[in-house]
Amino acid sequence: MLAIFKNGSVDPPKELNSPASVQTSSSSLKPKLPNEILNNFLYSHSNNGFSMGFAEKALIGFSPPQNPFSIHNRMFCGVDDIYCIFLGGLSNLPALLRQYGLSKGANEAVFVVEAYRTLRDRGPYPADQVLRDMEGIFGFVVYDAKAGSVFVSLSGDEGVKLYWGIGGDGCVVISDNLEVIKGSCAKSFAPFPAGCMYHSDHGLMSFEQPLKKMKAMPRIDSEGILCGSNFKVDTISSLKNNNMTRVGSRDSNCVIDNSLICFNGNDSFSFGGHVAGLGLELLNQSNYRIWKTCMESYLVGENLWDIVVDDDNITPEDVAENVEASKKRKTLNAKA
Known part of the structure; x- marks a missing residue:
């Protein structure tokens, strides 16, 4: 899967940027532009890949899993201008569907869209509690085209992986494929931190320890070059408040x-x-x-x-x- 949010639509942590990405003289080692990143993704998934574009704000690329019976599912759905790519599976999905009044046939991606919409429109519900109620292995990217918002989360057990980085024009690139991220973002990338969530209006935070701040830990590769940062929970500091505003409130x-x-x-x-x-x-x-x-x-x-x-x-x-x-x-x- 691939999600690209163009420069200005998402404000990523500045620690993702590596000076080496702009200092290199080799064009092959520089971060790529959004359309080039998407075209490379579609070329490598020419049999079953597809993409969606949202004006000058976002690009989404998706390819169904080769093995439909894999325990690590990959799903895509769009409901009322809210689009979700979901990786993994939830063991308590039937209970969550009943709780949110969804039909038995709904999958994890549909549930995440409904949970996001409930949080956005009909709170007050703690987002960290909603994510902690999701039992299983999961990672997802939600794009709210109407509000222009991005919501990303990854479960704490690291059963699935997500990576994010900075593209050539400052765009934010998110994928479950490390090679896609490396080829698109050069040195400006990092694993998305497990047990955390990111919202484009409020930044990165831990849903497992929501009252703690996040801190950046610089990553150095085998060549001694700074490659973005890993993000960890700062167990000493505390986060006073962080809210997601309703749309049309x-x-x-x-x-x-x-x-x-x-x-x-x-x-x-x-x-x-x-x-x-x-x-x-x-x-x-x-x-x-x-x-x-x-x-x-x-x-x-x-x-x-x-x-x-x-x-x-x-x-x-x-x-x-x-x-x-x-x-x-x-x-x-x-x-x-």
Whole structure:
């Protein structure tokens, strides 16, 4: 598979760039332009390869697997201007399809498109939690043609590989074929980090440790030349917040800062967070029962549960002896 995002549509980590890619005098060792990269891919997959172009923003090349019964599947789908290339397989796909209301015949690529669309349009769901709920081996690239956004992720077990690099005009190239990346990006490339996700609006982060920052580790080849960087989780630092904005949203945003949630006016979904003071994960599609039990226990402990369940029993305020009781009830109701 091949995905090319032209210069300006995606802002890759600057550490992917190697000075050696532009300093070489040999044209054969320089990064290639997007159309040349795509033509080389199609030439090497002339029997079953195809491509799609999206104006001056993106190019996608795909070829079905030679062995259709391989445990490492390769799939492509497009739904409502959202396109996905999926590698691998999910062992809990039937449960995920039921959770998202998809038909039994849907494959992993269709599920990823629906999960992405849910995160984009109908949050707030933590993206890191959605990815952790995906059991199996996976790597995928999602291109949202309507929003111009790119979403990439790779499972933590490294059962499949993804590589990314910088092409000749600054384009971002992503492929599961190392030779394609080497031939297209010269020295400016690196393995896509396992257990991580990348969004074009928010950059690279770990979905396994979403509150930790990523750090670049320079790669040196056997010739002593800098070849991009590997990216690792920085276990010391912390990531305060990182949100993916909804498409077509009202100008509002939900920001989550480690254990604090606050609203400053933009609809969005968060990459991770907890409710302040409770130690609870944000309510999502899979944790309602736990959330309900913990919230009920919290309200009981704060002497507020009766206010929640007995809201119809209103104390008449026109009776003098009920004035104080009414004020107290109003105070408790506001706390609840």
